[in-house]
Amino acid sequence: MSGLRAAGQEVGVTSPVGLHRVVEPAGVLPQAAWRLDARSEIGPNEVRISVERLNLDAASFRQLRDKHGGDGDAVRAEVLDIIATRGKMQNPVTGSGGMLIGTVAQAGRRSPLGLKAGERVASLVSLTLTPLVVTDGLARWDGLSEQVPCEGWAILFARSIAAVLPEDLDPQLSLAVLDVCGAPALTERVVRRYVAERAGSGPVAVAVVGGAGKSGSLSLAAARRAGAGRTVGVVPTVAERDALVAAGLADEVAVADARDPVALSVAVTSALGVPADVTVVCVDVPGCEHGAVLATADGGTVVFFSMATSFAAAALGAEGLAADVTMLVGNGYVPGHAELALGLLREVPGVRGLFEARLAAD
Amino acid sequence: MSGLRAAGQEVGVTSPVGLHRVVEPAGVLPQAAWRLDARSEIGPNEVRISVERLNLDAASFRQLRDKHGGDGDAVRAEVLDIIATRGKMQNPVTGSGGMLIGTVAQAGRRSPLGLKAGERVASLVSLTLTPLVVTDGLARWDGLSEQVPCEGWAILFARSIAAVLPEDLDPQLSLAVLDVCGAPALTERVVRRYVAERAGSGPVAVAVVGGAGKSGSLSLAAARRAGAGRTVGVVPTVAERDALVAAGLADEVAVADARDPVALSVAVTSALGVPADVTVVCVDVPGCEHGAVLATADGGTVVFFSMATSFAAAALGAEGLAADVTMLVGNGYVPGHAELALGLLREVPGVRGLFEARLAAD
Numbered sequence: 168m169s170g171l172r173a174a175g176q177e178v179g180v181t182s183p184v185g186l187h188r189v190v191e192p193a194g195v196l197p198q199a200a201w202r203l204d205a206r207s208e209i210g211p212n213e214v215r216i217s218v219e220r221l222n223l224d225a226a227s228f229r230q231l232r233d234k235h236g237g238d239g240d241a242v243r244a245e246v247l248d249i250i251a252t253r254g255k256m257q258n259p260v261t262g263s264g265g266m267l268i269g270t271v272a273q274a275g276r277r278s279p280l281g282l283k284a285g286e287r288v289a290s291l292v293s294l295t296l297t298p299l300v301v302t303d304g305l306a307r308w309d310g311l312s313e314q315v316p317c318e319g320w321a322i323l324f325a326r327s328i329a330a331v332l333p334e335d336l337d338p339q340l341s342l343a344v345l346d347v348c349g350a351p352a353l354t355e356r357v358v359r360r361y362v363a364e365r366a367g368s369g370p371v372a373v374a375v376v377g378g379a380g381k382s383g384s385l386s387l388a389a390a391r392r393a394g395a396g397r398t399v400g401v402v403p404t405v406a407e408r409d410a411l412v413a414a415g416l417a418d419e420v421a422v423a424d425a426r427d428p429v430a431l432s433v434a435v436t437s438a439l440g441v442p443a444d445v446t447v448v449c450v451d452v453p454g455c456e457h458g459a460v461l462a463t464a465d466g467g468t469v470v471f472f473s474m475a476t477s478f479a480a481a482a483l484g485a486e487g488l489a490a491d492v493t494m495l496v497g498n499g500y501v502p503g504h505a506e507l508a509l510g511l512l513r514e515v516p517g518v519r520g521l522f523e524a525r526l527a528a529d
Numbered sequence: 530m531s532g533l534r535a536a537g538q539e540v541g542v543t544s545p546v547g548l549h550r551v552v553e554p555a556g557v558l559p560q561a562a563w564r565l566d567a568r569s570e571i572g573p574n575e576v577r578i579s580v581e582r583l584n585l586d587a588a589s590f591r592q593l594r595d596k597h598g599g600d601g602d603a604v605r606a607e608v609l610d611i612i613a614t615r616g617k618m619q620n621p622v623t624g625s626g627g628m629l630i631g632t633v634a635q636a637g638r639r640s641p642l643g644l645k646a647g648e649r650v651a652s653l654v655s656l657t658l659t660p661l662v663v664t665d666g667l668a669r670w671d672g673l674s675e676q677v678p679c680e681g682w683a684i685l686f687a688r689s690i691a692a693v694l695p696e697d698l699d700p701q702l703s704l705a706v707l708d709v710c711g712a713p714a715l716t717e718r719v720v721r722r723y724v725a726e727r728a729g730s731g732p733v734a735v736a737v738v739g740g741a742g743k744s745g746s747l748s749l750a751a752a753r754r755a756g757a758g759r760t761v762g763v764v765p766t767v768a769e770r771d772a773l774v775a776a777g778l779a780d781e782v783a784v785a786d787a788r789d790p791v792a793l794s795v796a797v798t799s800a801l802g803v804p805a806d807v808t809v810v811c812v813d814v815p816g817c818e819h820g821a822v823l824a825t826a827d828g829g830t831v832v833f834f835s836m837a838t839s840f841a842a843a844a845l846g847a848e849g850l851a852a853d854v855t856m857l858v859g860n861g862y863v864p865g866h867a868e869l870a871l872g873l874l875r876e877v878p879g880v881r882g883l884f885e886a887r888l889a890a891d
Contacts (some may be wrong), residue, residue, distance in 0.1 A: 184823075184850060188793065194789050196819045197848045200844070252584065262841055296849040328851045347574045347878060349848065404530035427556050452562065463544075471840070471858075476839045478833070478858060479624050480561070486861030487560045487658040489690045496833075496840060499848030 183325035185489040188298050190254070197296035198326075203235065203254035205298035205322065211277040212325040216288065218299070221315040223265040226451055226474055227258035228313045234260075237312025246315070250301050257295040264294030265313070267321055267334065268342055279325055287338070289326040289345045290321065291505060298322040298446030314339070316350060324357055330505040341509065343522055345380060348508035349388035349499035350382035350472045354447050356501060357468055361444050362394035365427045368394020371442040374435045374443035374462055374499075376425050377450035380405040380419055384471055385508055386447045388515045395445075400436035401425060404453030410524070425450050431458030448473050455479040457488070472497035533541065537600075543572030545687035550660050551593035552616070559794055563638035567660035567684065570622035573639040574687040578631040580661070583628040583677040584704055588813055589620035590675045591783055596622075601672025608677070608686070612663050619657040626656030627675070629683055630694065630704055641687055647699070651707045652683065653690040653867060660684040692867040703871065705743060705884055710870035711861035712744035712834045715749035716809050719830055719865060722871055723806050724756035731759020736797045736805035738787050739768040740779055741814035741883065744834055747811045747870055749778040750877045757807075761800035763787060765812075772886070776879030787812050793820030810835050818842040819850070827853045 170197040181187045187210070189195060190202040194490035223231075223246075248255050257264050268325045271282045284286060290297060291445055303318035321327055332341050346496050353527045354375075371392040376402020377383040387400055400417035403424060404406050411420045423434035425448075436442050444465035448455055460481070463469050469492055471481065481494050511518050543549045547559040550566045562839055571577050585593075597603035612618050619626050626890075633648045638677055652659060665680035685691055694703050717736075735752040740762020747789040751764055762779035764770050765786060773782045780890045786795035787810075798804050804826035810817050815837040816871060824842070825831050833843065843856050875882050 195793065195816075196823075196846065196849070198845055199819060201814070264843075266616065268594070292849045293845050293853070295845060314802070327849075327853050329603060365724060401640050428558050429556065446736075454557075457561060473598055474841050476840045478838045478843075479836050481840075481858045482861060483655050484558065484837065486560070487654045487689075487857075489688055489862050490860070492860065492862055494858035494860055496843045496847075496858060498852070498854065498856055499844060500851050500853060502853055 175486040177419045183212065185296065185324040188322065198293065205254040205300045206322055206339055207300070209273060209275050209322060210273040211274050211280065214271060214278050214280055214282055214323040214329070215273045216267070216290065216321045216323065217272045218269040218319045218321050219268070220342070221256060221267050221294065221362050221394070222346060223256070223313045224258070224261070225313060226261045227263045227265065230258060230261050231441070232305070242310035242378050243305050243308055245504060247301060247305055250299055255294060255297055255299050256283060262295070266290055266342070266346055267295060267297070268338060269321065272320065280323060280329055282329060282331070288329045289332055289342055289346060290323060291294065291330055291348070297426060308485050327504040329501065333509060336509070336512070339526055340522060343526060344385070344508045344512050347382035347385060347504055349449070349501055349506040349510060350449060351385035352501035352504035353470060353495070354445070354508050355387040355389040355393045355498060355507060357470060357495070358390045358393035358395050358445055372397045372441055372443045373445045373447070374377060374399045374401060374439065375417070375447045375449060376401045376431065376455060377448070378402055378420070379411040379524065380449055381522065382520045383415055383449035384411070384414065384449070384518050386449060387513055388511045388518050389507070390445070390447070391416070397436055397439055401431065401434055410521065414521050416515070416517045422439065425458055426454040428450060428458035430463050431455070432461035435462035442469060445470065448476065453477065454480070457484045460485045460488055460490050460492055463490070463492045468493040468495060470495045470497055487513050488502045532582065538815070539704060543574060545574065547658065547686040550684065552847035556854045560655065560672065561615070562613065563658045567616040568617060569662070569682055571635060571684060573637040575632055576636045576640050576642055576644055576685045576691070578629070578636045578685065579634045580629050580631040580679050580681045580683050582631070582704070583618060583629050583679050584708060585618070585626055585627040585675045585677060586620070586623070587675060589625045589627065590622045592620060592623050604672035605667050605670055605744070608668055609663060612661055617656060617661050617700055619660055621806045626638065626654060628652055628704070628708055629659070630700060631683065634682065642685060642689065642691055644691060644693070649694045650691045651694055651704055652685060653692055653710070659776070676825040682839075683882060690862065695871060698871070698874070702874070702884060706747070706870050706874050707867055708742035709747060710866040712809070712811060712859060713747035713873060714863035714869050715717070715857070715859060716748040716807070717751040717755045717869060719832060719857070720755035720757050720807055733806045734759045734801040734803055735807045736761045736763060736801065736808070736810060737779070737809045738763045738793065738817060738821060740764055740782070741773040742811055743884065744777055745809070745811035745884045745888065746773070746776065746880050747873055748811060748881050750873045752807070752809070752871070753778070759801055761797055763793065763796055772883065776815050778877070778882050780880045787820055788814060788816040790820035790823050793817070794823035797824035807827060807832070810838070813837050813838065819846045822847045822850055822852050822854055825854045830855040830857060832857045832859055
C-alpha cells in the first residue's frame with residue numbers, strides 16, 4: 168500500500184508536527200492544545216482532506232450520550248460546538264477524539280505522505296490533533312451513533328499518517344480495522360520476540376483481555392500468527408464467549424470480570440495452565456491493571472491498549488505485587504500496522520465475522 | 530543481602546497478596562482498597578514491623594502542604610486522620626503513599642521474606658498497600674517534612690518486599706536510595722539490552738530527564754554502568770545544572786523545561802548529537818510525555834518513572850507523532866533493585882554527593 172507512509176524528519180516551511188497550527192496555549196503540540204488553527208490554506212508539506220465521515224472514539228461518544236440522556240440533537244450540538252471552539256474534535260472530558268475518512272483535496276508539493284488528490288483515505292492519527300472544520304452542521308447525523316457523516320475539511324501534517332482505503336473492502340469495515348490497527352501490530356511484535364527468545368524450548372502463552380472486541384480479536388489473531396503456542400481470550404459475558412468460540416480465534420475462551428484481579432488471574436492461569444507470558448489489555452473499563460499483572464508470569468509483558476488504564480495503578484500495583492513484569496503503554500503507531508491489520512481481516516475468517524457482526528449491530 | 534527477597538506463590542493460611550486485609554470494597558487488592566484491616570495479630574506468612582519512620586511520597590506531601598498553606602499542625606492532623614480512617618497511608622488526592630523503616634517485631638513461621646525479629650528493615654512496597662497503625666499521635670513530627678518519626682506497627686504480606694538496612698550507611702541515606710531503587714534497576718536492564726543488540730556498531734545514547742534528582746542521578750549512573758556510550762542529564766535550573774556537572778554523572782548537562790516538548794527534544798538532540806536511544810523520565814511534573822517521545826529515536830525506548838505521567842497523553846502522543854518508540858510504565862520492582870541502587874551509592878561518589886546534599890538541605 169504505497170499510500171501509507173510515516174513522514175520523516177524533513178523540515179518544510181511549516182512544522183512537521185503542526186506546531187504552527189497551535190493557537191493556545193503556545194508551545195505545546197497539537198494534541199495537547201486547547202485550540203488549533205484549522206484554516207483551509209495548506210503549507211507546502213501539509214495535506215487537506217475533504218472529510219466524508221468521522222468515527223468518534225467510543226469513550227467520547229459514550230460520555231456525550233450519557234451526559235445528554237440519549238438526546239441526539241443535544242449530542243450533535245455539543246460536537247459542533249467542540250469542533251467550532253477548538254478547531255478539532257477532542258472531547259474535553261475524556262480527552263479522546265477518533266478518526267476520519269475522506270478524499271485528498273490538495274497535497275502540498277513537499278508533503279512526504281505520498282498522497283494524491285482524489286485518493287480516498289483514512290487518517291491514522293487521532294482527531295485530537297487534527298485541524299478540522301465542519302461545513303454542513305452535521306445535518307446528516309442523528310447524534311445516536313459513533314459514525315458521523317460530515318462535510319468539511321481536515322489538515323494532515325508532514326509527520327501524520329494516512330492510509331489509502333483498500334478497494335476490496337467496505338470503507339466502514341476498513342475504518343473499523345484501521346481504528347485499532349496499532350494493537351495487533353504491537354502484539355505481533357512482542358509475541359514474536361518471546362517466541363524467538365524461547366527458541367522452541369516451550370510454547371509462548373498469550374492472554375487477551377477483551378478478546379471478542381475489535382482490538383482484542385485482531386490481537387488474538389496476531390498472537391497466533393506470531394507463533395503463540397497457547398492463547399486465551401477473556402470476555403465479560405456468555406454472549407461474547409459464544410461469539411469468540413465460534414470465531415475460533417483462541418485456544419481457550421474464559422468469562423471473567425477483568426476488574427476483579429483474582430477472578431481474572433484465576434481465569435487466565437486455569438485456561439493456559441500457566442500464567443501468561445504476554446497479556447494484552449483491550450477492554451475500555453478502568454481498574455484492570457492489577458488483574459493483568461497478577462495473570463502474567465515473572466519475566467512476562469503486559470501491553471495496555473485501554474485508554475482507561477491508570478499509569479499509577481499499573482506502576483504501584485506491579486511494585487506492590489513484587490511482579491517482575493514489563494508493562495508497555497500501547498503505542499497506536501507501529502510501522503506497517505495498517506497493512507498487518509487489514510491482512511488479518513482478509514485472511515482470518517473469524518476476525519472478519521466478528522467485525523461484520525459488530526458493524527451490522529451498530 | 531539475604532534479607533531481601535521477593536516472595537513466591539506459596540499459599541499460606543492468609544492471602545500472599547493481602548486480600549484478607551481488605552475491608553472495603555471487597556475483591557480488590559490492598560492498594561486499590563479504600564480501607565484495610567491493620568490489626569496487629571499476624572497470619573503465619575505475615576510479618577509485623579515496629580515502625581520507626583515514614584517517608585511520605587513527595588507528590589503526596591506537596592499536596593498536603595499546599596492544601597494547608599504550610600500549617601504543619603494541620604498536615605499532621607490530616608495524615609493521622611487518613612491512617613486512622615483507611616488503615617494505611619494513602620493520600621486520597623494523589624493516590625500515592627511512601628515507604629517506611631522499622632524493626633521486625635514478629636515474623637510468621639511461614640513468611641517467605643527471610644526476616645528475623647530485631648532486624649532493621651525498609652519496606653520496599655508502597656504504603657498505599659501496607660496495613661498501618663500509629664500509636665504516638667505523630668507527636669515527634671512537625672508536619673513540615675516528608676520524613677515522619679512515628680511509633681506504631683505495619684504488616685507485610687508474603688508477597689511483599691523488604692530490605693535489611695545496611696550497617697555501613699546512614700539509615701536515612703539508605704531509605705532515600707531504596708525509595709527510588711526501581712528506576713536505576715530498570716534503566717540498567719533497558720540500556721544493557723540496547724548495548725547488547727548494537728554489539729559495538731555504535732554508542733547507545735541515553736537521556737535522563739530530571740538527572741539531578743534522586744531517581745535521575747541513580748539512573749544516569751546505572752546507564753553508564755550498563756554501557757551507555759553517551760549520556761545527557763536534563764535539569765530545570767542553573768543550580769541543578771551546576772550540581773550535576775560537579776557530580777560528573779553525565780557526559781552532557783542541559784537546562785530545559787521538560788514540559789516544553791520542542792525545548793526538551795532540542796536540548797537532548799543537541800547534547801547527544803542524535804535523538805536518544807533510551808529516554809528516562811524522572812521528573813514529577815505533568816506534561817513531559819510529548820517531549821520525551823520527540824527526544825527519542827525511532828526504535829528507541831522511553832521509560833516513564835514519574836507518577837505524574839498520563840497514560841493517554843503518552844499513548845496518543847506517540848501515535849500522533851508517528852513515533853515508533855517503546856514506552857514502558859516504570860515498574861518499581863526489578864529483582865535485585867535494592868542491591869544495585871545501594872551499590873551505585875557506595876561506588877559512585879557523584880551519586881553519594883547529590884544524595885547527601887539533598888538530605889542536608891531537607
